[in-house]
Amino acid sequence: MTSSSSSSTCCCFLLFLFCFFCFDSGEAFAVFDPHWHPATATWYGSADGDGSDGGACGYGTLVDVKPLRARVGAVSPVLFKGGEGCGACYKVRCLDPAICSRRAVTVIITDECPGGYCAAGHTHFDLSGAAFGRMAVAGEAGQLRDRGEISVIFRRTPCKYPGKNIAFHVNEGSTNFWLSLLVEFEGDDGDIGSMHIKQANSMRWLEMKHVWGASWCIIGGPLQGPFSVKLTTLTTRRTLSARDVIPRNWSPKATYTSRLNFL
Structure with a gap:
């Protein structure tokens, strides 16, 4: 093999690695630490x-x-x-x-x-x-x-929950003016870096605030469901959007399961 072809092969391989590790946030590689x-x-x-x-x-x-x-x-x-x-x-x-x-x-x-x-x-x-x-x-x-x-x-x-999709538990005390959600069964990363919510008939994602633990909230109102929820993982910055996952007639202490999870 000539030096030119070797260089070309090397560049292609490096480009492959770059493409593999540089997907957008929705396609980031799984969280894994090879080091103890x-x-x-x-x-x-x-x-x-x-x-x-x-x-x-x-x-x-x-x-x-x-x-x-x-x-x-x-x-x-x-x-x-x-x-x-x-x-x-x-x-x-x-x-x-x-x-x-x-x-x-x-x-x-x-x-x-x-x-x-x-x-x-x-x-x-x-x-x-x-x-x-x-x-x-x-x-x-x-x-x-x-x-x-x-x-x-x-x-x-990575976190693995076979047969489980991400669920959103509406915390006790939530109202149309203060809505608090807790995330359950998030696969892969498991952690949350940010959350956004979108109200019925709206194109705007509203940022939720981290309250404590795995709970996030938004203050406003009156808030109108159904709600779509978008979460971004803390570690690899992957995103997932669950459309209309929380229904119009939602209630506190209820849990609503999406059809999605991180692989």
């Missing part, structure tokens, strides 16, 4: 339990049922990110070969653990007893939990 990072971990709740109800992300009783059940975790502020880290998924693995399996456990961020082990600047996971025990070799889950705090490594991984 050091952290510490503890566990809470009952030894084989699913963790506590609710949590700082606001998912409520969702943490008690599949697919979140037994996969929940609280994190220190550095990963919680003031609530914008809610819904992100991580693989966590312990390191002692005498008691730890090489298998990592996948956890979904549903809560924050401030203070103590979870002091600001310290990367820490506080896992459900079940998730913590799954990092052990067979028969050693109890021994691993007896150690309390352990050293672990972690990395970001």
Whole structure:
């Protein structure tokens, strides 16, 4: 092969890579961190339990049922990110070969653990007893939990909810002048960087404000449904728009499921 053809092949390959990684925000590559990072971990709740109800992300009783059940975790502020880290998924693995399996456990961020082990600047996971025990070799889950705090490594991984589409829960207290939504079952990134809403018979997307956890709100009114919702992920800036997902006759505490999810 001549140097000219080699150069051409190289340029084509680089162009392919550029096109692969530089899709617009709706086609960005999946969130994935190939590198493992050091952290510490503890566990809470009952030894084989699913963790506590609710949590700082606001998912409520969702943490008690599949697919979140037994996969929940609280994190220190550095990963919680003031609530914008809610819904992100991580693989966590312990390191002692005498008691730890090489298998990592996948956890979904549903809560924050401030203070103590979870002091600001310290990367820490506080896992459900079940998730913590799954990092052990067979028969050693109890021994691993007896150690309390352990050293672990972690990395970001895509969230996967087979058969689930993104849903929007209307928070209690919402009215035609103050509408608050909580996002459930967001695949891939799992986290949210921004949200917008569009009212009935309107072409204008209105920006929602982050309230706390995985909840966002808009103040105005009177707001008129049905509402379309557009969300942008925090990490890879992918966007998804669910048209008229919240009906005209919506009600507080109801959950409305879209027909879409990130792959």
